[in-house]
Amino acid sequence: MIKRAMVNRPVAKSIERRSGVSLWRQIADQILHSIAIGDFVENAALPPEMALADRYGVNRHTVRAAIAALVQEGVLRAEQGRGTFVLSRKRLSYPIGARTRFSAGLQGQASERRSVLLEAIVEPASRRVADALKLARGADVIRLEARGEADGQSVSRATSWFEARRFAGIDAAMAETGSITASLERFGVSDYLRQSTVLSARHADAADLADLDLQPGAIVLVTVAVNVTPDGQPIQFAETRFPAERVELKLSAL
Amino acid sequence: MIKRAMVNRPVAKSIERRSGVSLWRQIADQILHSIAIGDFVENAALPPEMALADRYGVNRHTVRAAIAALVQEGVLRAEQGRGTFVLSRKRLSYPIGARTRFSAGLQGQASERRSVLLEAIVEPASRRVADALKLARGADVIRLEARGEADGQSVSRATSWFEARRFAGIDAAMAETGSITASLERFGVSDYLRQSTVLSARHADAADLADLDLQPGAIVLVTVAVNVTPDGQPIQFAETRFPAERVELKLSAL
DNA sequence: TATAGTTGTCTATATCAATAGACAAATTTT
DNA sequence: AAAATTTGTCTATTGATATAGACAACTATA
Incomplete structure (x- = not known):
């Protein structure tokens, strides 16, 4: 019943016409x-x-x-x-694990790696955010918009939410340190864990195209994560978009 | 420096013209x-x-x-x-973790879940496969092509490779049991771990469209994983494609 | 130097994608 | 019953996408 392949050459992938994608x-x-x-x-x-x-x-x-x-x-x-x-260099490989921070673990892959804070806004929590952070709906949260860059190329675009009362001023800390981990330490959070991560993919929308410097039709990997303190208290809810053509996610410590 | 948002309504996403995507x-x-x-x-x-x-x-x-x-x-x-x-039901949420098998962990989400073996072929190992399984390049490997279905809908498409000598006949076991885990047990592999998983996304190619019953332009999530025995011996190398519109991946036990 | 191989540019034509407007058909509301 | 709302169908026009062929410009090689 089992067959034997004669040759081992690359599969010729074909092309779909009148598909909505040129x-x-x-x-x-x-x-x-x-x-x-x-x-x-x-x-x-x-x-x-x-x-x-x-x-x-x-x-x-x-x-x-x-x-x-x-x-x-x-x-x-x-x-x-x-x-x-x-010309293209290989895709950046982002490690994701319980204790892996996004800005860590990229040693040797990119010589210059930084995070740029784009915007900080206080707003009432949507249902999604309130549920994740275990807050009352409409409670004030701080939304941070940030872009990750490696070797001058945009490699991530994150939106994260923190309880406004507890983390007032985190935007200034972020702007100063360029790191979520360092910023959280100033608020007495010395350790945190990734409680859950949900992963999906979609076409980049107009905002993604602009923020990540992508061409229309590009694909983004989307992670939605909740970070908690070791005793289970949620502190951060984050959605991060990665350009699929430049980044792959390596699930470690599984 | 921090701003306050007045209203909290859904972001109006816009549309890119002359992008190659209609x-x-x-x-x-x-x-x-x-x-x-x-x-x-x-x-x-x-x-x-x-x-x-x-x-x-x-x-x-x-x-x-x-x-x-x-x-x-x-x-x-x-x-x-x-x-x-x-009409659409929610996306299926696939758990991924060190000990999570793809066919497990979906209780309550889909009433009927099965795996269909499409093809079993013996072929010489490509460099990619040989490296992952720690075999000599060109050594015989068994390639299994399988489709995962939930409630009659295609939700995954896996290609996996095993060393041919050690796992001769695994295709028959797969066809009979419909499960990788059960099939491996017959070869004395009672436990295995997910050593590494790399995640990416791309547009579905022609083969994906046919196998997963997708419309052209659809996006697939791609996982590339190596499974090992508890003592670190690699036994399976697998690439699995998930239709992003029907599936999200939930990273658990991180 | 001559030739072959490769990318760059031009013209022309056919089909698909998108806009525009008008009206029909079915359903819900007044 | 009448009006308003919503999907379905038709015609027409414009711009983007794809095919076809010819030839120019440049590079490497015989």
Whole structure:
């Protein structure tokens, strides 16, 4: 009953027409994927446009549109007469575990890593936030909007909520230290754990595109997490968006 | 420096033009997202087409194209003169942890849950597979292709590899028991741990669309995992694709 | 130097995506 | 019963997407 495969060559993925996603966008996504899994190697030349057109069963101009988009994104470089070359570095691998902070654990992967506070706002808690933080609905919470950068590229976009009464001034601490962990220590929280994390994915919306410097049609990984003190008291509720083309999440300490 | 928000209403997400992703597909995705986060409630009517067109800043016919796609997918039902209604159940929440098997932990969420073996093939190990299983490159491995179903809907699509010599006949065990855990027990593996999991997301390719019964443009969550015996010997390497519109991953025991 | 291979640019045409307006058909409200 | 609301269908027009072919510009190689 079991079969034996004769050869072991890469699967030829095909393309969906009249799908609402243009062919050039689908091909651009597949090229990105091929780079990510090491099918197209860094610094090497892509197959010629005619060969790609043949592989995907489309016109050469359609392939050119895909390549143009990736050149625009800084993933490829095209040189007339020579070929098209892969520039992209590998995706950043974010560790996620009970005690892993987002800004930690990236040693060696990116030389410059920082978190930029975009906005701090006091607002009444929505039902979702109130439930997560175990507050009364409508209680004041502080919402922090922050962007994570590595080597000058945007790699994360986080929205997090804290109880306003307990953590008044956390925005200033964040702006100063650039770290949630360091900021929480000023409020007497020396240790905290990741209670739950829920993971999903969707297309980037307009805000994501602007904040993460993405091209339309990009995909974001979304984590929704609740952090608690060791005795189980919720202190932070956070939704973080990661550009799927630049980041993968490594679940550690499982 | 901190600001105070006056009102607390849902953010109006907007739409990207000339992006390679058609407006109707973007709106369909946003409607799915709104349903997933509980913004549009199950069984309730969607806002009228004109209101949606206004919200997204597009023509009514564009909204109609988005709704038509979701009706086709079975997410919405439109009734002339009455309105358009949400049919979709919530997304399935898959637990992932050190000892969590994919087929376990879904009690109460789906009444009927099963795994279907699609194909079993012996092939030489690629570099990726050989590295993960600590085998010589080109050593024989068994590749199993399986689809997970819940309530008649496809919710996962897994490709997994085992060392052929040690696990010869695992395909028959899988077909019989429908469970990886039960099959491994027959080979003397009574316990195993998830050594590592790497998570990413991408657009569904043609194979995913067919296997998971998705519409073009859909997004899949991808987990790549290595399972090991308690003493650290790798036994299974698996890549699993989940339709992001139907599944979220809940990271537990972190 | 000549040739082959590759990317860049142009024109032309057909199809899909989106806008616009009008009205029909069905349902709910007044 | 009449009016208002909502989905369904039709025509027409514009812009983006995709195909096709030809040739220019540049690079590497025989």
